[in-house]
Amino acid sequence: MASIKPSLGLRTSQQLALTPQLQQSIRLLQMSTAELEQEVDRFLSENPLLEVSETASSAGESTPAETTTADSSTQDDFAGEGLAGSAESWSAGGSRSGNDDDSDWWDNQRAEPTSLRAHLREQAHSMNLSDRDRAWLDTLIESLDDDGYLRESLEDLEASVAEGFIALFGERLDADELQLGLTLLQHLDPIGVGARSLQECLQLQLIRLRSLAEDHETGEAMLTRIDLAQQLVNDESLLQALGAREFNGLCARLRCDRDLLKSAVDLIKSLQPKPGADFQDEAAETIIPDVIAFKGNARSGNKWQVRLNESAVPKLSINPLYAELIRQERASSMAAQLQEARWVIKNIQQRFDTILRVSQAIAIEQQAFFEEGEIAMRPLVLREIAERCELHESTVSRVTTNKYILTPRGTFELKYFFTSHVKTEGGGVASSTAIQAKIRQWIAEEDPRKPLSDQQLSDRFGQEGVQVARRTIAKYREALRIEPVSQRKKL
Numbered sequence: 001m002a003s004i005k006p007s008l009g010l011r012t013s014q015q016l017a018l019t020p021q022l023q024q025s026i027r028l029l030q031m032s033t034a035e036l037e038q039e040v041d042r043f044l045s046e047n048p049l050l051e052v053s054e055t056a057s058s059a060g061e062s063t064p065a066e067t068t069t070a071d072s073s074t075q076d077d078f079a080g081e082g083l084a085g086s087a088e089s090w091s092a093g094g095s096r097s098g099n100d101d102d103s104d105w106w107d108n109q110r111a112e113p114t115s116l117r118a119h120l121r122e123q124a125h126s127m128n129l130s131d132r133d134r135a136w137l138d139t140l141i142e143s144l145d146d147d148g149y150l151r152e153s154l155e156d157l158e159a160s161v162a163e164g165f166i167a168l169f170g171e172r173l174d175a176d177e178l179q180l181g182l183t184l185l186q187h188l189d190p191i192g193v194g195a196r197s198l199q200e201c202l203q204l205q206l207i208r209l210r211s212l213a214e215d216h217e218t219g220e221a222m223l224t225r226i227d228l229a230q231q232l233v234n235d236e237s238l239l240q241a242l243g244a245r246e247f248n249g250l251c252a253r254l255r256c257d258r259d260l261l262k263s264a265v266d267l268i269k270s271l272q273p274k275p276g277a278d279f280q281d282e283a284a285e286t287i288i289p290d291v292i293a294f295k296g297n298a299r300s301g302n303k304w305q306v307r308l309n310e311s312a313v314p315k316l317s318i319n320p321l322y323a324e325l326i327r328q329e330r331a332s333s334m335a336a337q338l339q340e341a342r343w344v345i346k347n348i349q350q351r352f353d354t355i356l357r358v359s360q361a362i363a364i365e366q367q368a369f370f371e372e373g374e375i376a377m378r379p380l381v382l383r384e385i386a387e388r389c390e391l392h393e394s395t396v397s398r399v400t401t402n403k404y405i406l407t408p409r410g411t412f413e414l415k416y417f418f419t420s421h422v423k424t425e426g427g428g429v430a431s432s433t434a435i436q437a438k439i440r441q442w443i444a445e446e447d448p449r450k451p452l453s454d455q456q457l458s459d460r461f462g463q464e465g466v467q468v469a470r471r472t473i474a475k476y477r478e479a480l481r482i483e484p485v486s487q488r489k490k491l
Contacts, residue, residue, distance in 0.1 A: 020343075021343045021347070024343060024344070024347050025347040025350060025351070026398070028347050028348060028351045029350075029351050029354060029395070029398050029399065030398040030401065030402075031402075032402035032403070033288040033289075033290055033312045033403070033404075034286070034288065035402075036314070036348075036351075037314070040314045040316070040348075043316075043344050047337050047340060047341050047344070048319065048322060048334075048337070049318050049319050049322045049323065049334065049337050049338055049341040050316055050317075050318065050319070050341045050344060050345075051316070051317055051318075051319050052314070052315060052316060052317075053315055053316075053317045114279060115279055116144065116146070116148060116193070116275075116276040116279035117141055117142065117144065119189075119279060120141045120144075120185075120188050120193065121138065121141060123188050123189065124137050124138065124141065124184075124188065127184070129184075131168075131169070132165070132169050132173070132177065133177065133180065133181065133184070135161075135165070135168070136161075136165075136173060136177060136178075136181040137181050137184050137185060139157060139161050139181075140157070140181050140182065140185045140194065141185065143157055144193065144194070144276070145276075146276055147274040147275070147276045147277065148190065148192065148193040148194070148195070148201075148274060148275035148276030148277075149194075149195055149196065149197075149201070149276075150182075150185070150194050150195065150196055151196075154178045154179070154181075154182060155178070158172065158173050158178055182194060186204055190272065190275040190276075190278070191204055191205050191208045191275070192204050192205045192271070192272060192275040193275040193276065195275075198273055199233060199234075199236075199239070201271075201272075201273060201275065202233045202268065202271050202273070203230070203233055203234065205271045205272065206226060206229055206230050206233060206271070207230075209226055209267075210223070210226045210227075210230070213226060224260070225260070225263050225264055225267055226267065228254060228256060228260060228261070228263075228264035229264040229265075229267045229268050231254060232250075232254075232264060232265070232268060233268065238250065238253070238254075241253075242265065245486070245487070245489055247261065262490075287404055287411055288309070288311070288312050288404070289309050289312065289404040289405055289406035289411055290308070290309055290312050290352075290355050290359075290403045290404055290405070291306045291307065291308055291309060291355065291356065291359040291403075291404075291405045291406070292306070292307055292308075292309050292405070292406045292407075293305070293306050293363060293370060293405055293406065293407040293408075294306075294307065295370070303364075303367060304363050304367055304370040304371075305360070305363060306356065306359040306360050306362075306363045306405065307356075308352055308355075308356055309406065313352055314348060316344065316345050316348065317345070318338070318341050318342070318345070322334060322338070323338060326338050354391070354395070354399055355399055355403055357389050357391075358385060358389055358391070358396055358399045358400065358414065359405060359414060361385045361388045361389050362380070362385060362400075362405075362414060362417050364388075365378065365380055365384065365385070365388075365417075366378065366380065366417050369409075369417070370407060370408075370409070373409060373437065374433050374434065374436075374437040375434050375437040375438060375441065376434060377417070377419060377431040377433040377434045377437070378431055378434075379419055379420070379430070379431045379432075380417055380418050380419060380431075381418060382396045382397055382400075382418060385418075399414065400413070400414035400415040400417075400418070401413075401414075401415055416433075419431045419432050419433045419434075420432045422435065422466060422467060422468055422472070430466050432476070435461070435466070435468060435476060436476045436479065436480055438461075439457060439473065439476055439477060439480065439482070440480055440482070442457060442460065443457075443477075443482055443488070446488075448488070448489070448490035449489070449490060451485045451488040451489055452485065453485045454470045454471075454473040454474045454477065454484075454485070455470050455473075457473045457477075458470045458472075458473050461473075
């Protein structure tokens with residue numbers, strides 16, 4: 001039997017060591033712009049050598065900042081490789097110099113959002129109310145959900161604030177005060193706010209419509225239409241029949257013709273089922289695009305290009321006073337903080353370099369989308385962009401997650417431009433996004449009396465040489481939140 005003896009030996013191997021600088025670089029790359037802002041604030045509070053400046057200095061330098069302006073001919077070119085060969089010119093914090101005709105475009109997109117609760121509080125505070133009524137109305141406003149509905153009962157809400165009311169006013173609210181607060185809330189704008197159900201929300205809006213119709217003497221036809229709509233909304237069985245498309249039965253029960261029924265149904269459809277939908281919730285995160293798409297001039301072939309959004313790029317520099325002290329070895333204890341500050345500036349610049357490179361590559365691949373919209377989206381996978389940018393797929397995935405591009409067609413997450421595909425008869429492929437856009441277009445153009453079934457939509461794609469199964473059509477239609485054919489049929 002062989003004996004086992006301890007021995008010494010040498011063996012070489014390769015492995016990736018994640019240095020603190022590399023770890024920080026990866027962490028910054030996967031952050032959203034909002035998260036990056038918070039991280040930069042933390043850096044500034046912890047490292048006295050870092051500071052914010054309008055024109056940041058070069059990474060690790062203590063000299064006054066100098067902004068390098070890109071040559072105008074370079075700015076006109078469409079570069080697909082990194083920052084050095086692109087239309088962007090950086091300072092340490094990544095600020096771009098140069099002039100763009102659309103420089104005010106992004107600023108015009110940043111209107112301050114108004115929340116539903118702030119809108120209601122402003123109206124409530126202008127009302128002449130007692131302290132008790134005002135406090136109760138404020139409680140109701142704060143209890144609304146984002147759709148503008150009051151989901152909790154008045155009794156439960158009153159119980160939750162009873163102790164406070166006793167401390168402030170000496171007694172709890174009575175039943176009349178509970179109802180008065182609800183009535184005041186439901187009379188605020190937007191109409192329908194404070195409803196406890198969809199039915200009540202629609203009822204409140206129809207009551208206001210009738211009041212306005214009477215005030216403006218709109219005529220009997222409009223009043224009849226509103227009355228019929230109120231009958232439909234007030235009766236649960238009529239609503240169920242309407243949902244089941246039992247139009248003949250409804251005409252018989254309501255003793256009206258189909259044209260009048262259709263006008264009443266159209267009126268109901270014009271109401272807002274979510275009164276708070278048009279308002280920005282206070283806690284909602286504002287999307288700040290990292291890059292902006294714009295159309296180049298004739299010199300660049302009128303192609304769509306991408307530039308960084310300057311307002312999203314932190315402009316950081318190193319405090320020259322502290323840096324000079326460290327150079328003179330009068331503050332050697334801060335040498336580590338100087339190195340950390342250099343890392344931060346370099347990694348933030350590298351983050352935006354990479355975002356720009358990937359965004360430019362996406363723009364090159366999706367030129368048709370910028371021209372014609374999602375109906376012209378081509379299939380694209382991470383691997384294609386990774387190969388074009390000479391990056392790993394995991395890096396491209398980090399870059400395109402929670403990073404946004406502002407375009408004339410809206411603001412999109414970079415990951416939006418990567419889509420799956422289906423085969424065509426010619427051996428090619430078609431983007432799933434383009435297919436969904438086509439489905440939406442065909443359904444929007446269909447005869448409402450004879451809507452298209454999923455099979456008919458599949459057959460239409462077949463006629464255009466694209467193989468899309470009926471079940472795939474159904475999946476895409478549901479993703480688009482389009483009702484099935486039976487529920488799209490109109491009067």
